[in-house]
Amino acid sequence: MRLTYTSDVWYKNAVVYCLDVETFKDGNGDGVGDFRGLTQEIDYLAGLGVTCLWLMPFFPTPNKDDGYDITDFYSIDPRLGTLGDFVEFMRTASDRGLRVIADLVVNHTSDQHPWFKESRSGRDSPRRDWYVWSDTPEPDDPKQVVFPDKEDSVWEYDEGSGQYYLHSFYRHQPDLNVGNPEVRDEIARILGFWMELGLSGFRVDAVPFLIENVNPQLANPHEFLADLRAFMTRRKGGSILLGEVNLPYKDLVRYFGDGLGDQITMCFDFIGMQRAWLSMARSDAGPLASALRERPEPPKDCQWAMFLRNHDELTLDKLTKAEQKEIFAAFGPSKDMQIYDRGLRRRLPSMLGGDLRRIKMAYSLLFSLPGTPVIFYGEEIGMGENLDEEGRMAVRIPMQWSKDGGFSQAEPVREVPEGSFAPDRVNVADQKRDTSSLLRWFQLLIERYRECPELAWGEYTVLDTGHPAVIAHRSDADGATVVVAHNLCDTAQDVELKLAGLERYRLTDLLVDGTVDVSADGVVQLPMGPHGCRWLRAAPPEIAPEDASVKAR
Ligand code: GLC
Numbered sequence: 001m002r003l004t005y006t007s008d009v010w011y012k013n014a015v016v017y018c019l020d021v022e023t024f025k026d027g028n029g030d031g032v033g034d035f036r037g038l039t040q041e042i043d044y045l046a047g048l049g050v051t052c053l054w055l056m057p058f059f060p061t062p063n064k065d066d067g068y069d070i071t072d073f074y075s076i077d078p079r080l081g082t083l084g085d086f087v088e089f090m091r092t093a094s095d096r097g098l099r100v101i102a103d104l105v106v107n108h109t110s111d112q113h114p115w116f117k118e119s120r121s122g123r124d125s126p127r128r129d130w131y132v133w134s135d136t137p138e139p140d141d142p143k144q145v146v147f148p149d150k151e152d153s154v155w156e157y158d159e160g161s162g163q164y165y166l167h168s169f170y171r172h173q174p175d176l177n178v179g180n181p182e183v184r185d186e187i188a189r190i191l192g193f194w195m196e197l198g199l200s201g202f203r204v205d206a207v208p209f210l211i212e213n214v215n216p217q218l219a220n221p222h223e224f225l226a227d228l229r230a231f232m233t234r235r236k237g238g239s240i241l242l243g244e245v246n247l248p249y250k251d252l253v254r255y256f257g258d259g260l261g262d263q264i265t266m267c268f269d270f271i272g273m274q275r276a277w278l279s280m281a282r283s284d285a286g287p288l289a290s291a292l293r294e295r296p297e298p299p300k301d302c303q304w305a306m307f308l309r310n311h312d313e314l315t316l317d318k319l320t321k322a323e324q325k326e327i328f329a330a331f332g333p334s335k336d337m338q339i340y341d342r343g344l345r346r347r348l349p350s351m352l353g354g355d356l357r358r359i360k361m362a363y364s365l366l367f368s369l370p371g372t373p374v375i376f377y378g379e380e381i382g383m384g385e386n387l388d389e390e391g392r393m394a395v396r397i398p399m400q401w402s403k404d405g406g407f408s409q410a411e412p413v414r415e416v417p418e419g420s421f422a423p424d425r426v427n428v429a430d431q432k433r434d435t436s437s438l439l440r441w442f443q444l445l446i447e448r449y450r451e452c453p454e455l456a457w458g459e460y461t462v463l464d465t466g467h468p469a470v471i472a473h474r475s476d477a478d479g480a481t482v483v484v485a486h487n488l489c490d491t492a493q494d495v496e497l498k499l500a501g502l503e504r505y506r507l508t509d510l511l512v513d514g515t516v517d518v519s520a521d522g523v524v525q526l527p528m529g530p531h532g533c534r535w536l537r538a539a540p541p542e543i544a545p546e547d548a549s550v551k552a553r
Helices: 035-040 042-048 083-095 114-119 181-196 207-211 221-235 249-257 270-282 286-294 321-331 356-368 391-395 428-433 438-451 453-457
Strands: 016-019 052-055 099-104 155-158 163-166 201-204 240-243 266-268 303-306 372-376 459-463 470-477 480-487 493-498 506-509 515-517 523-528 533-539
Touching (some): 035 042, 035 083, 042 083, 042 438, 083 099, 099 181, 099 240, 181 221, 221 240, 221 249, 249 266, 270 321, 286 470, 356 372, 356 480, 356 533, 428 438, 453 470, 453 480, 470 493, 480 523
Parallel strands (some): 016 052, 052 099, 099 201, 201 240, 240 266, 266 303, 303 372
Antiparallel strands (some): 155 163
16 A cells, blocks of 8 residues: 555654653752653643654652653653643644654563562562563673663672672662563553553663573563564554664574564664764765665654664664764763763764754754654753763753743753853753744754655765865655755865756755756755755756645555
């Protein structure tokens, strides 16, 4: 069947905005962000143009891993509000046309979860095999340890019951055992519960960890993912799973569901993200272009999720040590900016030295890359990090609403940075008034991205530009074409693109006023300013450019 409506596959050109309720807006003046505060800011988010909110974990938690350590999957952390507040938030979001997805963290629970307490209470506990226990754990492979600053093994000995339990992450996060059918059923129940309250899907934490190392091993671990998706589709068509699957492309495609597209709906493009950073560090299109050329096409109805930064460290784990060093040297030279020997605990704008032109180019590139862009709160105003906060918390700082911070009346849960990224320099209120601000730039990019669905899901071709610092591609869908080019270096460059099939077409710039014509032999000369960005819609000579835009059906 060819007929696909954009609204059916809404996630394919969604703009996903990740936020932590705890640090977004405090509505009751206790210093902790909450659902009431978030609800007050829904109009800000709708005005920005994002279409889907991804909420980081908001469940009851001892908060040893910023909420990724959950003690109750069916409730709200009391610091963030009540289920009633959650429902009011959902109602307001849906009124403004915003979808909401939430983190699904079911690879593990907190060690304070009642299930784990019961499990560890004795070897004959009915919940014993809800977790993964062993008398003789396999020796650790150092690569398995995700947080090497805090852990040196993925097994922890439990004195009380005399066995080791598996924890892929911190020792206070025992791994749930999806080898147990009761656990699989419970996970489905959790999905069902939150979908009933209006969620459109989940960002699935640590997917490969979830289905591996379970007891007994699942005959086909991917069948479990397919089962979950089928369950969700039965309950709510159009609901999605957005997977954290940081694997090489060839291994990752299995998570979409072996050509069938019946497992994870969207996977983050970790490879493209890391190569994009290498390209920016070198001012060389090569690494990113090669990722885009190598990247497999997702099965029908699946999609890549594109990002440059998220709530974790900027992981560079899929690059060589030498490449990591180049990125460290360019964007995070001091030791306290680096973490786990493989990443940076910084936000994008500070990594790019606060250079607005370069920052605008980086986000223009992000929005134009084939896939669905995912942004982290505060990126739209160019927030920096606060290195005084511990580890990855450096980037999870309070949203900067106004000159005085505006996040809370009280002492905030985390500190905002001082200096050039402090709230008096970087905040929403000022940027709303400034037409040349990053916030306004985001609004424009989002508007254009939504108007050009072919960018998100068209067939793309990486173009030769004749200049190593300029990356360009074209996206074609339903006879419509958009051509984009980005100059990664800070000097002006003239590039020449060969655009087969667009001979004599006129290209209309979607970001600034202007047109450029393709020659009779299909060549276009494109002047690119320092860190310049061009998004160009192609129209045949007989159609006036203003009529040529493809409208979402
Ligand atoms: C994922 C999350 C990270 C968390 C970890 C353990 O990698 O992105 O923030 O600490 O899982 O849940």
